[in-house]
Amino acid sequence: MNRRDFLTGCTALSAASVLHSHANLWAQQMADVTLTIAPLDLEIAPGKTVHTIAYNGSVPGPLIRWPEGEPITIDVLNQTDAPEIVHWHGLWIPSNVDGASEEGSPMIPPHGRLRYSFTPRPSGFRWYHTHTYAGHNLKRATYTGQFGCFYIDPKENAGSYDQEIFLALHDWNPYMSGGGDASMDVSYDFGSINGKMLGAGEPLRVKEGQRVLIHILNASATLTHWLACSGHEMQVLAMDGNPVPIRKNVQAVRLAPAERIDVVIEMKQPGVWVLGETRDDLRKAGMGVVVEYANQQGEPRWIAPPETLWDYTQFARSQKAAESDVRIPLVFRSKFTGHGDFDHWMINGKSFPKTDTIALQPGKRHRLVMQNESTDDHPIHLHRHTFEVTNLDGVPVSGLIKDVLVVKAKSTAEVDFTASNPGMTLFHCHQQSHMDFGFMMLFRYA
């Protein structure tokens, strides 16, 4: 049984019951937000069109901005021929509306519809995306344009700023590549920010002296991206929507799939610049956007940042975090299936859905003690909870709150979370090709 078989079996029943119970609601009241999932020919640059699936005919989908603590209803219409589901990433919401069928959330049948009702929390930069299985079909799941930003307005904003911008990164036309010494991986023809290749979309229009708050989401299915803004420093305010304990100015930021970052850029170098991937090949493939100062013209200029290593610890406190009540060791390994195929993945020696379902003690502080014995990095994600990063490769830290963390190849990492949101809880690598081939497990509440 693979993930697809598992999903088909466990969600069919719940889908039927939930859909039935929601059917009357559609007739009774309008939803706050409606998302329509449908095929889309997206022109990412003049003459370059990708055939994808998207929300409301745009990539990214509509920005959902909602006040903290207010209930929301979202209707989702699936106008495709395949079952779909929408995951509300980073929110503390119940399992049945989280949008992961492994947890028991219902699938939306082809040409069917579903209403999600929940109270979004915590505040900050969240997002929503499809949570389906792709396997070797790279035209499905997060390889498509099914993603959008979800911002839950806090009582107080994270920082003072003059302009606010949301940027969503994505890669297009995936194909299997590699082989030789390594296993297959996913490569892409094009990259885009907010659905447009570098130079093809509207520039970010700024003024000298402005402080611009930029919320950046890496919605790529598998690629980590590095971004820099041609000589402009970026002050990191928040990661995955959660304020960082120590704000730092950096030349470049790294975002693994599903990671978000909030940065402020002081616009003090008038000109026309490129905010883009630091790696030439990816930037030339489209991963970038033009930043244009008022009254400035000319070709956008790119200035490569100095060599930068990404280190989460610079944004965290160096003090040790609080002790945990329960330690859960997790060992990540790969299973080779040939240089011409994707690796399969195991957590504690087992691939999903055969992985152990570990019981959480309600109210207790749990520590995931992760040991990545593979040669790949893994952006691990815990559903319906946020966690505190407490140790990175033997270095104790505290105060850094996230819901996605890159566990580097051949390294260790520890994160703590309190079991305060009962229900089945999914844990997985956010690389689509990893989660599809076994890198998932469930926690349940005792």
Added chain:
Amino acid sequence: MLPKTLLLRRKESSAFGVIFLLLCLLVLVRPLAAQDNYEIQVYGSDTVAPKTTMLELHSNFTVDGSKPLPGSVYTADGTYPTNHAEHETIEITQGLTNWSEVGFYIFTSSRSGQGIQWVGDHIRPRVRVPDSWHWPVGVSLSTEIGYQRRDFSTDTWTWEIRPIIDKQIGRWYFAVNPALERSFHGESVSQGVGFSPNAKISYDFTKVITGGLEYYASYGRLGDFDDLHNQQQQFFPAIDLNVSPNWEINFGVGVGPTAGTDHLIVKAIIGRRFDWSGHHERGSSLSTQ
């Protein structure tokens, strides 16, 4: 890569008398067939990445090869024998773009009584079908031109064009190189184009160990192949060790069952990739720009 035995094949089919030809074959075929034992490798379609250099050492020892004429240090065609010769070839390949590279070869030979000798040099540009074309198989095309001393080859200036097609399916790998060769200076100039296909099939036993069979042949002049007995046919059971993306290690033992082939060769390839691009692999935590 030095030319295969096409040069000889053209000779064989030229207008000599049949009896004379048969006599010649006995003494000429094997020495000439051995001249390609400098770089024994079936090419894959991939090219070296831009800003990256691949440095390879090809070490080939001919256990049972051509022998000198009695009282002479040369074989019948005036070249040095290959029997118990150690051929060391340095191959330097520089990636130019995502779809092109250029390789440079330095061929050497050492044998008891002859010391270490420079044999010649070749240059080999190569282009491939870019990934963005999404072809179902990998395809590239190399062309190789170079010089080798008369002491080691009856033809001193030669040219080769080599289509390369390969495919990896799960644990299986398939590659075929239907190469064409020609002489520009030497005894085989008038012999036209020879056909020298290579092929490889291998299986990934583990992530590190891949075992397979490599096939090297030279059929003779296009449209007028030699008979099987006089064709060059070599079979190399070989192992590739995939210890790191930066290293290439290949080892094999070749058997030549026909008269036109050196009968037993041991080969090894050790390659090291040097990345000058300033950034690491995609997805790595260390990657930057």
